[in-house]
Amino acid sequence: MHGVSEAEVVSGIAPFLGGYYLFLASMNAVMAFYLWHYKHRTNDALVWTAFSLFMVIVSAAAMGGSPPGLPESVRNLVNWLTGPVIYSVGTTVLLVIAYVLRRWWVKPMVAWTLLNISLVAMGVSMVDANFAAIVTKPDNVPIVGLVFLLGFFTWLATAKAVENDNRAKEGLPPTEKLDDEKVLVWPDLVYTELICMVALTALLLVWAIALQAPLEEPASSVKTPNPSKAPWYFLGLQEMLVYYDPWMAGVVLPSLVLVGLAAIPFLDFNKLGNGYYTIEQRKFSYLVFQFGFLELWITLIILGTFFRGPNWNIFGPFEFWDPHKVLALNNVDLSQYFWIGFMGEALPKPSPDATTLSQILTILLREWLGIVLVVLYFVALPPLMAATIFRGFFVKMGFLRFMLMANLLLFMAALPLKMVLRWTLNLKYIIAIPEFFLNF
Template sequence: MISLLPNSTLLLASGAPDITALDKFKDFVNRWSVPQYSLPLFCILMFAAFFWYRKWTKPAIFWPLMIGFTIVYFAFIPLDDSYASILKKPDNVPISMMVFLTLYFLWLGLRQAAINDQNMEIGKPLIEEDREDKVLCWPDLVYSELLAMVLCTVVLIVWSVLLKAPLESPANPAGPPNPSKAPWYFLGLQELLVYFDPWMAGVVLPGLIILGLAAMPYIDTNPKGNGYYTFKERKFAILTWMFGYLILWCVLIVFGTFLRGPNWNFFGPFQVWDPHRVDPLTNINISDVWYVVLLGGKLPENILVREWPGMVLTVFWLGALPVLMTRIGFFGRLRSQMGFSRYYLMAVLFVIMLLVPVKMVGRWTFNLKYIIAMPEINFNL
């Protein structure tokens, strides 16, 4: 488990006079920002946002929330040096932009979904329903395109004048910086390296993301919700996709950029990046759990014998779970609607996506390292 030395303790150690309420608040945020607390919280927040999407998307509720969030987000720049140094790094500016734009557009989409879902219930037409009402592209479309181009150019030029593109010291193949980070848009994958080996985090999972995205229109046989905003008619598709995009992609990028410091250790937003901090790793494999902890013996020599518990779990997860899921009413209906190949393609992709949070929980609760550990052939899952 990651133990965080509270800022207030550091302050006491350095002989600072007293701990303010602000320090206590920062400690609180630092403690709760570790992934084992904050990722479940983000999940709860996301599912709550979709559960109450008709309530909070009302402009009178959303805008105060958004403005409040914006104030809090930027208010800590003058109040905390570590936070300011993370946020003001020129290459990190896009991540802040991504956070705000994603929140804004999530609202914009869900707001229209809420209105459309309401309208469908009371028999009124959708926002998008005006098939007879055609306008000419000149001037209605080309002018707004021109305006968008001009605005985009202005934003780019202002951004470029205000912020210099970063340039560090010349490449030194002998001296890696600590931490060494991939470009920000791949930091979600780098964050997965904490839980998976590179062949999973860097090859198989991204490969499956691309495959899954490409397969989506062929898997999703729900004829509803085509060409208009809705949530009610496509709950499963939207929740699954948004979990992958918002939590497993965007939140992990924010973690990777803002909160992963030297040695890829996790630091709270108000914590100093201490390069000397060592987080002890006492991770265990499923084979250890089975043979050593449960049976009280030692690991067998033969790797297939040694790893059978993990292999059984994996085969169960990928092979049996998609079948067993059909016992649940909802997935049973999906199975009969979608047909054999569509359903199993969807279900296997679905359980592989679920493997990511499941392995995270395993790490957080009993320090799980590998489900199958075969370092002999570099096969560690």
């Protein structure tokens, strides 16, 4: 961080962190009391009491002006590890692990431990000036909230699904079936709603008083900020711009996201899992949705918000956003690979004097390999899928519905595919026709 010394940053954030650790301490104290008083689990209660006391000490240290931080070497290691490959592959692997080990991490004590670990990691990272600057930017605070809310609700839903799946194995109905009796909406529902409204109003008021809405300099069409970012909920789309041209990343793919979402009820022919949490009974739709939502939407937003800096370069969480950071970009089109690399010739070049038809033919010749591959991908793959791994789907869904699903899935897979091709082959465009703004 330029202009501000490390010590100044620490003294600025220390009081906040003091309160933060005190909150952690009380949170764990309440948990310890709950475990001891209601669950009679003395050993667990003792562990969390000890942790709570430790957090009190950390809080005192933070309030005294020396909050614990991460050593320089660890921060440098994390920065060095941060990159699109490790980030994207890493989050995908994490999701797979979370799926495979879901029976383990839904256990309340495991989840509680994970929550504490992430909160402490957040706290010790905040001491770093660069990390604090990004996370505490007013418009980024909701995303920090979103991450923890998603974590909580994913845990809740998974825990309930695991329980229901275990019950199903024993031939028992889902837990939702147990509370089958009817109650009157007044008072049982309207009071819940009233309490929710009051709590939410209080939360909004506290949030509004504590955090001022951002207002930068007056708009100026000549001073372009670097980086220029779309609103946070569109940063996943902006991230796609790295791999696709605007007509795909900004228009076609977002439209297909909406079409795909709207099509879900008409494509999912599975009658099970209607009205209760389950994973086992609807594995396919569950996995597709989780990958699309958590990986292709949420993690890309997080990447775009917290890791993309000036010139849309990737920066580590503890790295200074240096606008002069230079990364070599030597991406190559497929046609260049084919003509220059493989054939050893120059690219066929449409002559400006030729007729439109002959120009188009030259372009088609230049891009033939990419065009064939894309056509194969979208036209030949679906029947192949129908004949092999998706045979059962095809039979149940019929031609039209299956083709729609297959193509939506292929469009969805097009993003990670292009990512991998970029990382491994520096591939820029599979089809590159800048003459007609048609790059794919």
